[in-house]
Amino acid sequence: MPAGWTPLLPCPFCNGPAKVCIGLRRSQDQLPTDAFIECTRCGSCGPMIERYDLTVEQMARYVIRRWNRRGAHTNAGWKLQRIAQILGSDYIVPADSPQEASDA
Incomplete structure (x- = not known):
């Protein structure tokens, strides 16, 4: 996680580590199309976010905020x-x- 980013909270079900998953367009711009957070231990996932107006960094920050707000x-x-x-x-x-x- 880059410095200054909000830390990604662990999974609410198993307390395992989570990762950001981002899908990219198959074009030269390589802009993100969708993203979600997935637990690396139990495989539970946050909601799939589909946005076409964000950069990879903006998309990652967006899904991290959404994941961290659950509880x-x-x-x-x-x-x-x-x-x-x-x-x-x-x-x-x-x-x-x-x-x-x-x-x-």
Whole structure:
């Protein structure tokens, strides 16, 4: 990672190292067409970003910012509860979760 860049956070699932993956056009300008972040340990990926107006450096910085912004969501408890419901299992949202606090 070049000096002055925002560091790439590890994978939110396995805490493994991540890498930037950028697709380039097959032309003389070699401009990026799409990019995403991929965990080198478990293979999980961030969203695929398709932009045709950025340089390689701008595209890399853009997907790094997007990857680093993910994290604990305030509705994570609700998502777990919904998944358990679909699977026919019981899951109770912990009382100290942000979702529970916002419902009060």
